[in-house]
Amino acid sequence: MAFIKGLFKTSVRRKNLMAVTGLFTAFFLIIHLLGNLILILPDSFFPIEFWGNVANQHDMYNAYSHFLVHFWPITIVAYVLYIGLALHVIDALIITLTNWKAHGEKYIKTDNSTSTWHSRNMGILGSIIGIFIVIHMGQFWLQYKVLGTEHDLYELVVGTFKQTWVVIVYEIGIISLGFHLAHGILSAHRSLGVYPASIMNVMKYIGLCFAILMAFLYGIIPLIIYFQ
Numbered sequence: 011m012a013f014i015k016g017l018f019k020t021s022v023r024r025k026n027l028m029a030v031t032g033l034f035t036a037f038f039l040i041i042h043l044l045g046n047l048i049l050i051l052p053d054s055f056f057p058i059e060f061w062g063n064v065a066n067q068h069d070m071y072n073a074y075s076h077f078l079v080h081f082w083p084i085t086i087v088a089y090v091l092y093i094g095l096a097l098h099v100i101d102a103l104i105i106t107l108t109n110w111k112a113h114g115e116k117y118i119k120t121d122n123s124t125s126t127w128h129s130r131n132m133g134i135l136g137s138i139i140g141i142f143i144v145i146h147m148g149q150f151w152l153q154y155k156v157l158g159t160e161h162d163l164y165e166l167v168v169g170t171f172k173q174t175w176v177v178i179v180y181e182i183g184i185i186s187l188g189f190h191l192a193h194g195i196l197s198a199h200r201s202l203g204v205y206p207a208s209i210m211n212v213m214k215y216i217g218l219c220f221a222i223l224m225a226f227l228y229g230i231i232p233l234i235i236y237f238q
């Protein structure tokens with residue numbers, strides 16, 4: 011308990027914790043995307059001669075999800091992810107409350123001329139993503155992984171993305187994620203101070219490209235399924 015409390019003790023520690031948990035979640039997003047891209051690849055991508063016992067998108071997606079649940083190293087990584095996400099949210103709340111308190115007491119006037127809209131609204135974007143993740147995990151993770159009420163994950167996901175409201179909620183969540191990442195990736199590297207200033211300028215563009223790519227690829231999955 012003392013160790014956990016220590017993580018939040020100083021503003022430098024809070025920023026570093028935010029950076030590490032955020033970057034770990036961004037890494038999860040890459041792996042998660044690779045698995046879910048199966049949903050929009052044509053059956054011709056999965057020739058039986060190459061993959062052995064799977065011959066189409068449906069079988070491949072279910073084989074992938076079966077592997078996720080039954081391969082124990084993935085289970086450990088998943089628990090690290092849940093803890094990382096929880097720490098990221100708690101840290102964000104503490105940082106926001108501390109900033110509000112400081113602004114209230116000292117009447118600090120912030121200069122917005124050099125910051126972007128999304129860098130000033132990370133809290134709002136994070137809250138939208140938080141609501142999205144709760145809905146998302148309730149729809150898939152809870153039913154498939156926890157309750158075990160659904161065994162054909164492919165059918166569950168495709169059926170879910172045939173509903174208009176779901177697609178709208180996903181697009182809002184994913185666009186917010188894109189903006190959150192556009193500032194978050196750069197900010198995390200800045201907090202950790204791992205690179206000299208010259209490389210940080212390049213990091214700005216790498217972070218932006220990563221954010222656009224993630225938002226685009228995640229965003230087209232529900233749309234393609236909805237319209238096909």
Ligand code: HEM
Pocket residue numbers: 042046049075078088139143146147150151154155163167180184187228229231232
């Ligand atoms: C439209 C694209 C997406 C699809 C089709 C999708 C699909 C799924 C499915 C089927 C599961 C349950 C099985 C599993 O654990 O992998 C899941 C879990 C999860 N998803 Fe997604 N997802 C998408 C986007 C996202 C996004 C954008 C985020 C983050 C903001 C996210 C975060 C998570 C998390 C945290 C879990 C629980 C992970 C675990 O237990 O290992 N997903 N997703």
